Amino acid sequence: xxxxxxxxxxxxxxxxxxxxxxxxxxxxxxxxxxxxxxxxxxxxxxxxxxxxxxxxxxxxxxxxxxxxxxxxxxxx
Amino acid sequence: xxxxxxxxxxxxxxxxxxxxxxxxxxxxxxxxxxxxxxxxxxxxxxxxxxxxxxxxxxxxxxxxxxxxxxxxxxxxxxxxxxxxxxxxxxxxxxxxxxxxxxxxxxxxxxxxxxxxxxxxxxxxxxxxxxxxxxxxxxxxxxxxxxxxxxxxxxxxxxxxxxxxxxxxxxxxxxxxxxxxxxxxxxxxxxxxxxxxxxxxxxxxxxxxxxxxxxxxxxxxxxxxxxxxxxxxxxxxxxxxxxxxxxxxxxxxxxxxxxxxxxxxxxxxxxxxxxxxxxxxxxxxxxxxxxxxxxxxxxxxxxxxxxxxxxxxxxxxxxxxxxxxxxxxxxxxxxxxxxxxxxxxxxxxxxxxxxxxxxxxxxxxxxxxxxxxxxxxxxxxxxxxxxxxxxxxxxxxxxxxxxxxxxxxxxxxxxxxxxxxxxxxxxxxxxxxxxxxxxxxxxxxxxxxxxxxxxxxxxxxxxxxxxxxxxxxxxxxxxxxxxxxxxxxxxxxxxxxxxxxxxxxxxxxxxxxxxxxxxxxxxxxxxxxxxxxxxxxxxxxxxxxxxxxxxxxxxxxxxxxxxxxxxxxx
Numbered sequence: 001x002x003x004x005x006x007x008x009x010x011x012x013x014x015x016x017x018x019x020x021x022x023x024x025x026x027x028x029x030x031x032x033x034x035x036x037x038x039x040x041x042x043x044x045x046x047x048x049x050x051x052x053x054x055x056x057x058x059x060x061x062x063x064x065x066x067x068x069x070x071x072x073x074x075x076x
Numbered sequence: 077x078x079x080x081x082x083x084x085x086x087x088x089x090x091x092x093x094x095x096x097x098x099x100x101x102x103x104x105x106x107x108x109x110x111x112x113x114x115x116x117x118x119x120x121x122x123x124x125x126x127x128x129x130x131x132x133x134x135x136x137x138x139x140x141x142x143x144x145x146x147x148x149x150x151x152x153x154x155x156x157x158x159x160x161x162x163x164x165x166x167x168x169x170x171x172x173x174x175x176x177x178x179x180x181x182x183x184x185x186x187x188x189x190x191x192x193x194x195x196x197x198x199x200x201x202x203x204x205x206x207x208x209x210x211x212x213x214x215x216x217x218x219x220x221x222x223x224x225x226x227x228x229x230x231x232x233x234x235x236x237x238x239x240x241x242x243x244x245x246x247x248x249x250x251x252x253x254x255x256x257x258x259x260x261x262x263x264x265x266x267x268x269x270x271x272x273x274x275x276x277x278x279x280x281x282x283x284x285x286x287x288x289x290x291x292x293x294x295x296x297x298x299x300x301x302x303x304x305x306x307x308x309x310x311x312x313x314x315x316x317x318x319x320x321x322x323x324x325x326x327x328x329x330x331x332x333x334x335x336x337x338x339x340x341x342x343x344x345x346x347x348x349x350x351x352x353x354x355x356x357x358x359x360x361x362x363x364x365x366x367x368x369x370x371x372x373x374x375x376x377x378x379x380x381x382x383x384x385x386x387x388x389x390x391x392x393x394x395x396x397x398x399x400x401x402x403x404x405x406x407x408x409x410x411x412x413x414x415x416x417x418x419x420x421x422x423x424x425x426x427x428x429x430x431x432x433x434x435x436x437x438x439x440x441x442x443x444x445x446x447x448x449x450x451x452x453x454x455x456x457x458x459x460x461x462x463x464x465x466x467x468x469x470x471x472x473x474x475x476x477x478x479x480x481x482x483x484x485x486x487x488x489x490x491x492x493x494x495x496x497x498x499x500x501x502x503x504x505x506x507x508x509x510x511x512x513x514x515x516x517x518x519x520x521x522x523x524x525x526x527x528x529x530x531x532x533x534x535x536x537x538x539x540x541x542x543x544x545x546x547x548x549x550x551x552x553x554x555x556x557x558x559x560x561x562x563x564x565x566x567x568x569x570x571x572x573x574x575x576x577x578x579x580x581x582x583x584x585x586x587x588x589x590x591x592x593x594x595x596x597x598x599x600x601x602x603x604x605x606x607x608x609x610x611x612x613x614x615x616x617x618x619x620x621x622x623x624x625x626x627x628x629x630x631x632x633x634x635x636x637x638x639x640x641x642x643x644x645x
Contacts, residue, residue: 040325056323057180
């Protein structure tokens with residue numbers, strides 16, 4: 001499973017089926033209707049799943065799953 | 077400052093500089109734990125005061141070897157972590173001027189402020205360093221860089237060496253340059269002297285002392301005046317332990333509160349609201365009979381603490397609630413943005429006092445603060461010792477611009493003499509806030525005389541800076557106002573931005589475009605509402621909107637209730 005696929009699964013687990021068919025370059029906030037605190041919740045899930053720690057500030061300006069995937073892969 | 081009986085702390089009054097004071101504190105409390113960095117699942121590091129002193133000496137020695145001394149500027153751009161405090165201490169020991177940069181700004185924004193500050197050196201974290209696509213333009217020292225990282229010097233590699241030369245500074249000498257606004261317009265670098273900090277510290281510690289054994293939770297950025305004072309200088313002077321965590325995720329904050337039995341913390345209203353939400357969820361889940369019983373206990377606690385906090389009593393009466401916050405939380409400082417009175421009162425009823433004050437970077441940290449005997453949340457408190465507050469040209473109801481004077485004021489804005497002259501007049505700081513003083517000299521804020529907002533997260537935002545981001549919305553004209561400027565006195569919602577638009581008949585899609593664009597703006601720049609202004613727009617000769625005149629006209633014709641909410645998400 002690729003990083004992006006795992007990420008999509010985690011987003012689906014947290015935010016429901018709307019995340020499952022979300023294009024990698026879609027705006028997370030717009031597509032899922034979530035706010036910044038909810039996005040931080042997802043960040044915690046990612047940290048657990050990938051065993052990495054990502055500072056909050058690194059996700060500022062990241063609006064897409066592919067952006068998050070790149071962030072994680074840079075740390076693996 | 078005369079030390080309170082039983083308290084052991086470095087003597088603020090006898091020192092002339094932050095360097096001398098901190099050095100004194102590090103020696104005085106040498107065997108106590110100074111710093112803990114908490115990460116998610118483990119403790120990342122722990123430092124005694126002696127270890128902090130050794131680390132600060134290594135950094136100071138390296139600064140000395142790099143030729144950095146009196147009045148040289150050193151920028152620090154780091155998240156909440158031990159090296160922030162260690163490097164700042166080292167700078168003060170060397171007589172250098174600290175330039176704290178907000179690590180949450182973008183790299184280009186940080187670089188613009190770095191250039192403006194004239195700093196010779198930047199100390200940052202490797203993660204922040206790497207974000208920049210352009211060179212930083214100065215020497216860079218970093219924490220957490222991998223070995224062999226190019227272009228930077230690793231803080232972890234600084235060698236032990238001979239003790240650095242301690243450079244003495246006078247109270248009138250510059251200690252910091254702190255930027256009170258991040259981006260857009262003229263950078264506002266507040267030049268704060270050692271004397272300003274020492275005066276502020278003296279006043280604050282006389283009201284809210286900490287002591288060895290206290291644990292202060294540092295989550296506000298340390299470039300923020302409150303954390304700089306409470307989570308660095310104040311805590312060190314008192315020998316308290318500073319616990320760092322590099323996140324604002326409420327779930328993690330609660331875990332650390334419990335793990336380290338935190339006694340003090342400073343938050344912005346946003347975090348306080350998150351705590352309250354969790355509390356509400358727990359209380360709502362209680363069966364009715366338990367809720368009734370709890371309400372009875374809360375009333376008993378309110379009676380017991382009517383004259384002032386009694387932490388021991390409250391903790392016994394409301395143990396499950398206090399345990400959720402670690403059981404030892406005695407004081408929450410809430411600042412950076414206006415705090416909802418009801419929220420503060422709610423926490424006080426539960427035996428966790430929330431201290432509300434009023435401050436500006438230009439006045440060091442706080443100008444007024446509520447004492448706790450008795451607790452009050454209906455105002456932002458009365459002036460701290462040595463500081464004067466008055467209302468300029470009050471109207472019939474006593475409301476006017478809040479002016480502040482005293483030893484804690486900045487010397488001026490760096491390289492901005494005109495801005496300084498507008499802001500400091502005859503020694504009085506023109507705050508831009510509107511308020512009134514009650515019979516007991518407590519200050520009440522009602523709005524702003526300047527068109528700016530302070531977000532619940534504590535960020536200053538100038539609406540004009542956001543207009544540029546919306547320049548392609550198909551409307552005839554668009555102007556953004558802070559709601560508290562446009563409609564002062566109609567609620568202190570400093571965080572709200574309102575767009576006033578002139579629609580064009582042939583472009584009815586502007587609403588959808590604005591809504592869509594608004595969703596993409598960073599949280600703190602997002603608009604809350606929109607108001608259509610169909611009347612004539614007052615323009616200057618160069619066809620710019622006369623904002624003040626337009627605001628006056630809007631106030632005459634509308635109230636806040638006429639503003640249509642803009643879907644943000």
